Amino acid sequence: xxxxxxxxxxxxxxxxxxxxxxxxxxxxxxxxxxxxxxxxxxxxxxxxxxxxxxxxxxxxxxxxxxxxxxxxxxxxxxxxxxxxxxxxxxxxxxxxxxxxxxxxxxxxxxxxxxxxxxxxxxxxxxxxxxxxxxxxxxxxxxxxxxxxxxxxxxxxxxxxxxxxxxxxxxxxxxxxxxxxxxxxxxxxxxxxxxxxxxxxxxxxxxxxxxxxxxxxxxxxxxxxxxxxxxxxxxxxxxxxxxxxxxxxxxxxxxxxxxxxxxxxxxxxxxxxxxxxxxxxxxxxxxxxxxxxxxxxxxxxxxxxxxxxxxxxxxxxxxxxxxxxxxxxxxxxxxxxxxxxxxxxxxxxxxxxxxxxxxxxxxx
Numbered sequence: 001x002x003x004x005x006x007x008x009x010x011x012x013x014x015x016x017x018x019x020x021x022x023x024x025x026x027x028x029x030x031x032x033x034x035x036x037x038x039x040x041x042x043x044x045x046x047x048x049x050x051x052x053x054x055x056x057x058x059x060x061x062x063x064x065x066x067x068x069x070x071x072x073x074x075x076x077x078x079x080x081x082x083x084x085x086x087x088x089x090x091x092x093x094x095x096x097x098x099x100x101x102x103x104x105x106x107x108x109x110x111x112x113x114x115x116x117x118x119x120x121x122x123x124x125x126x127x128x129x130x131x132x133x134x135x136x137x138x139x140x141x142x143x144x145x146x147x148x149x150x151x152x153x154x155x156x157x158x159x160x161x162x163x164x165x166x167x168x169x170x171x172x173x174x175x176x177x178x179x180x181x182x183x184x185x186x187x188x189x190x191x192x193x194x195x196x197x198x199x200x201x202x203x204x205x206x207x208x209x210x211x212x213x214x215x216x217x218x219x220x221x222x223x224x225x226x227x228x229x230x231x232x233x234x235x236x237x238x239x240x241x242x243x244x245x246x247x248x249x250x251x252x253x254x255x256x257x258x259x260x261x262x263x264x265x266x267x268x269x270x271x272x273x274x275x276x277x278x279x280x281x282x283x284x285x286x287x288x289x290x291x292x293x294x295x296x297x298x299x300x301x302x303x304x305x306x307x308x309x310x311x312x313x314x315x316x317x318x319x320x321x322x323x324x325x326x327x328x329x330x331x332x333x334x335x336x337x338x339x340x341x342x343x344x345x346x347x348x349x350x351x352x353x354x355x356x357x358x359x360x361x362x363x
Contacts, residue, residue, distance in 0.1 A: 034356035041350040051348035052328035054111045061087030064145045066109040080109040080123050112165045122162045132159045132181045163221040174200040175259045179220040188241040193218035195236045215265030219251040223279040230258045233310050235279045238272045244296040271295045278329040290329040301326035305361050317361045
């Protein structure tokens with residue numbers, strides 16, 4: 001559309017009309033587009049490895065991002081690094097280590113701001129050669145990630161780990177998805193690897209645990225959403241090895257008592273190449289599911305939307321596709337309605353940030 005600037009200058013309301021029309025056109029284009037940017041890559045001096053990542057949109061409008069970095073997945077000199085994108089800024093601050101020690105390896109950070117404003121950083125500490133020796137620890141911040149408490153233990157059970165962000169359930173308790181990984185093979189998890197959920201009562205400052213969710217191939221790294229009242233639904237990554245094949249699906253479990261107990265895992269029709277998935281509830285009640293739509297590869301990275309409470313996900317769009325690995329998505333929705341997905345690529349050396357509206361998937 002071409003706008004006559006001479007008319008705009010001569011008409012008393014012309015400038016306002018041009019401005020309004022330009023804004024409307026920008027919003028229309030923005031609603032129909034998707035923007036993907038690189039946040040950190042190999043050039044960022046925290047070690048070649050940057051995987052996985054998590055982030056939060058804080059109540060002051062800042063983004064804060066965390067990731068596990070170092071020389072490699074099983075290196076010992078690893079740490080959880082944090083970076084801030086100040087409201088209105090286009091750049092991220094240089095990452096700094098916020099969780100590390102000289103004797104154990106760090107892993108899988110999860111960042112979340114609770115309704116009372118407190119920010120929680122959950123992370124994994126690996127005590128042996130494989131992730132099945134891990135425990136869960138955490139730190140808290142009451143000044144929007146400027147300073148952190150000492151680390152404290154969340155779970156001392158050997159093999160327990162975190163990956164997905166908490167949610168708030170109907171009674172105000174926090175539900176933290178965790179998982180119990182078994183086996184001593186770096187290329188395979190045990191068939192009894194299971195998902196479970198911790199409930200935190202903010203008033204009593206006490207954690208309680210649900211039952212463990214088992215399935216045919218094992219399952220891990222569940223992400224949960226509240227459907228209605230006491231009904232919650234979770235999608236989990238399947239367990240097993242990483243070999244190509246034609247067998248491996250996302251696992252579903254449901255809770256009907258606010259997360260205290262969960263049904264045993266049932267395989268869905270979503271393929272899964274033994275890779276992390278993400279599931280969040282949008283402000284309008286729709287569900288956003290992000291997963292690798294393949295049995296064999298961590299590509300494509302696909303977004304799917306359910307408008308019927310998780311009964312079906314008919315709307316799909318590939319966020320990233322082609323050669324390479326696009327994995328470990330973490331998603332959130334900001335107050336302006338935009339959806340943000342953080343994921344890693346380029347052999348786990350690069351963190352990318354995608355921004356789009358739900359309309360991109362629904363169109």
